Every structure is written in C-alpha cells, then in structure tokens.
Amino acid sequence: MRKITKKIYSIIFFLIVAISNAQISTGTGAVSILSNTPNTNTNLGIGINNPIAKLDINGFPAINTTYVFSSESDSFMKSILLNIGSLRENSTSNNGTRLLTFYDVPPSNISANAQTIFAIEDRNDANRFKHNAIANGSSTLKISDKTQSAVFDLHEDGTSTFLFLPKPNSYLTIGGRQVWPVPYKLMVKNGDSRFEGNLYVDTNIGIGTSNFTDGADTYRLSVKGKVRAEEVKVYNTWADYVFSPSYTLSSLKEVEDYIAKNGHLQNVPSASDITKNGLELGEMAKIQQEKIEELTLYLIQQNKEIEELKSQVKLLLSIKK
Known part of the structure; x- marks a missing residue:
C-alpha cells in the first residue's frame, strides 16, 4: 500500500512540475493543444504542428487560391495573425483589433491583390506606425503624430521611391546627431556631399556665410572667401x-x-x-x-x-x- 501511495505522490508531483513549466496553458481548453510532430520540437506553433521558430503562426495556407469574404472588413478581421495589447476604442466588440496588429490578407473576391499590414496604435486609438505591402505591387511606410498627421511617409511603386517629411518644421541630419535647436532643415555633420545631377535652388546660397544682403540688394550667391573659376560670364x-x-x-x-x-x-x-x-x-x-x-x-x-x-x-x- 505504501508503494502505491508513493507512486501516486510521484505522479502528482510530476504533473505539478510539468504544468508549472508548461510552454502554454489554456485551462479547460488544453484538450485543443496538440504536441508537435516530431514531439521533440519545443517551438510553439499556431495552425502548424511543426513550427520552425519559437512562435510560428500560420496564415491562409493555400497558394494561388482566391478566398471568399463577405466584405472588406471581414477580409481584414479574418486575416489578423497578431493582435496584441489593449483593445482599441473603435473596436465594435471584445473580439476587435488591439494596439499592435499584423494582417496577412490573401487574394479574395473583395480584392485580387494580396497584402500584408503591420500597424501600431496608441491608447487614444491613433495610428502611429503603419507598413503596407501589396504583392507584386507598391509598399508604404508611414509614421504619424497624435493627430494622425503624417510626419514620415515613404512610398515605392517598383520604379520610383518617394520620401516625404510633410511637417513644415521637419529636420534631417546626416552623419551625426544634432542637439536641439537644429539650425537647418537639412544638415550634413560629417563627410562630403556630392550631387551627380543638377541642383536647383529657388532661394539663396551661402558659402561660409548666411548673409545674402548688401545694402538694399539681395544676392543669390554669397561667398565669404576667395572664388576661383575658369570663366565668369556676366550679363x-x-x-x-x-x-x-x-x-x-x-x-x-x-x-x-x-x-x-x-x-x-x-x-x-x-x-x-x-x-x-x-x-x-x-x-x-x-x-x-x-x-x-x-x-x-x-x-x-x-x-x-x-x-x-x-x-x-x-x-x-x-x-x-
């Protein structure tokens, strides 16, 4: 009897240790958690039984398949692979989107263009970071402020790349970090700058000086120092x-x-x-x-x-x- 009791205690202890060290616990839903194939795989897979990463989440598995959704909203909601953080204020139910989301949207009856979207919102339900990539198409990267106004907007269409800093008080420093206040909208702190194409300036250029006026006259080019040229043409x-x-x-x-x-x-x-x-x-x-x-x-x-x-x-x- 004592041997049987010791065996029961040993089994209970083993189960307690196993549960306390479990990679995932869902309470009563544990019956839906299956071991990996092979069972020596210690990674966690969702929608896949042979994960190759610590966390491996499977999206819509079929390739070259057009899926059917009831609406555009339905296609996005069913394509969420990551949904992390507090529930967003504009979510219509407890199953709505959260502060960090990743969408893997397949081609469907709603849109033939498959796409991925990675987005981060703040606690006031304002989008602050968004990356969107359309399969065989364009991609965008946008950072916005608390009012939803873009402060950094990068777009490429496969042929051209466009970078916008839309805010009037936008500053770009290259080659180092400039303490505030930043004196110039574009600043190169270290190294040479070279333009292999033409350079167009609608205002004034100063070399060694920021003063462009002399009495009542304003000069497009002001140089503090000597100027050397092979030829000067004056009209x-x-x-x-x-x-x-x-x-x-x-x-x-x-x-x-x-x-x-x-x-x-x-x-x-x-x-x-x-x-x-x-x-x-x-x-x-x-x-x-x-x-x-x-x-x-x-x-x-x-x-x-x-x-x-x-x-x-x-x-x-x-x-x-």
Missing part, C-alpha cells in the same frame, strides 16, 4: 552709347580738371567707394569699356589734328621752296 548692358552721335564727349581739359579735383575718372568709382561697397564686375566692365571707347574717340580726334598739322607743315615747306 549686363554695354557702353556702345559712346559712339552715338548724340553722346557728349568731354574735352581733355575737362577730363584733366575733373581728375585734379576728384582724384579719379568721371563715372568711375573712387577707391573709397570700392573699399566700402565692393566691385560689381558687370558694371565695372561696362565703365571700363566706356573709358576705352572714349579713349578711342580721343585718339581719333588727336590723329585728325596730327594729320591736319602734317598737311599744314607740308604746305609751308612747299611754299618756302
């Missing part, structure tokens, strides 16, 4: 008006008097003006061309006077003979 008006018959050419005596009084040519900026306001290449090139053309007129005028003197000298010499 501006030109000085051919000097050759117009209506142009008034100052006499050389007037030019001499102006220089004596002002220390520079007329219409040419003084040294102090250049030091204070800088040199505008296009305007300065036009002014210099104006002076070159005026000098040409002076030379022509001087040459006429010389030729006239030569004629007079020649005439006087002939008379003396």
Whole structure:
C-alpha cells in the first residue's frame, strides 16, 4: 500500500512540475493543444504542428487560391495573425483589433491583390506606425503624430521611391546627431556631399556665410572667401552709347580738371567707394569699356589734328621752296 501511495505522490508531483513549466496553458481548453510532430520540437506553433521558430503562426495556407469574404472588413478581421495589447476604442466588440496588429490578407473576391499590414496604435486609438505591402505591387511606410498627421511617409511603386517629411518644421541630419535647436532643415555633420545631377535652388546660397544682403540688394550667391573659376560670364548692358552721335564727349581739359579735383575718372568709382561697397564686375566692365571707347574717340580726334598739322607743315615747306 505504501508503494502505491508513493507512486501516486510521484505522479502528482510530476504533473505539478510539468504544468508549472508548461510552454502554454489554456485551462479547460488544453484538450485543443496538440504536441508537435516530431514531439521533440519545443517551438510553439499556431495552425502548424511543426513550427520552425519559437512562435510560428500560420496564415491562409493555400497558394494561388482566391478566398471568399463577405466584405472588406471581414477580409481584414479574418486575416489578423497578431493582435496584441489593449483593445482599441473603435473596436465594435471584445473580439476587435488591439494596439499592435499584423494582417496577412490573401487574394479574395473583395480584392485580387494580396497584402500584408503591420500597424501600431496608441491608447487614444491613433495610428502611429503603419507598413503596407501589396504583392507584386507598391509598399508604404508611414509614421504619424497624435493627430494622425503624417510626419514620415515613404512610398515605392517598383520604379520610383518617394520620401516625404510633410511637417513644415521637419529636420534631417546626416552623419551625426544634432542637439536641439537644429539650425537647418537639412544638415550634413560629417563627410562630403556630392550631387551627380543638377541642383536647383529657388532661394539663396551661402558659402561660409548666411548673409545674402548688401545694402538694399539681395544676392543669390554669397561667398565669404576667395572664388576661383575658369570663366565668369556676366550679363549686363554695354557702353556702345559712346559712339552715338548724340553722346557728349568731354574735352581733355575737362577730363584733366575733373581728375585734379576728384582724384579719379568721371563715372568711375573712387577707391573709397570700392573699399566700402565692393566691385560689381558687370558694371565695372561696362565703365571700363566706356573709358576705352572714349579713349578711342580721343585718339581719333588727336590723329585728325596730327594729320591736319602734317598737311599744314607740308604746305609751308612747299611754299618756302
């Protein structure tokens, strides 16, 4: 009798240990839990008796099969493989969706496009993270704020990829982390940046400076430092008006008097003006061309006077003979 009692106690102890170390317990529903095949498999499978992962959940098993659902909502509800967390406020029943859900939606009479959806909601029933992938089609990844407004929106259609940061106060830092406040919408903290295509800027560019104004003028390109180039092309008006018959050419005596009084040519900026306001290449090139053309007129005028003197000298010499 004692031996039988010891055996009964041993069996009860074994069952208690086995139950306390069980991988899963469903109470009275335990009869629906079957051992894996082979039974040495210690993974947990739902809808599959030979799981290959610690948790292996089977979706709709048939391939190339069109399933039948009563509605789009029915197709989504029957395609949930993961449903974790608190019940969402807009769920219509205790069997509704929760804070974290994963859908494996097969092709059906509702839609021929199979798709997967992974979504995370917050406790105010606002979606904060969603990934959607359509079989043989596009995919999207979206992160939203508490008001359901997208803050990060990535979309690809198999040919092109689109990344949107829709919020006006969006900032992107590459090569490091920038403490708040972030000074620029796009910031590269380390390494070089290279654009192999064209770069279009609708506003201003600063190199070594963020100041684009000089007096009342705003400059599209501002550089603090030296600029080197193989060629600079400037569009501006030109000085051919000097050759117009209506142009008034100052006499050389007037030019001499102006220089004596002002220390520079007329219409040419003084040294102090250049030091204070800088040199505008296009305007300065036009002014210099104006002076070159005026000098040409002076030379022509001087040459006429010389030729006239030569004629007079020649005439006087002939008379003396």
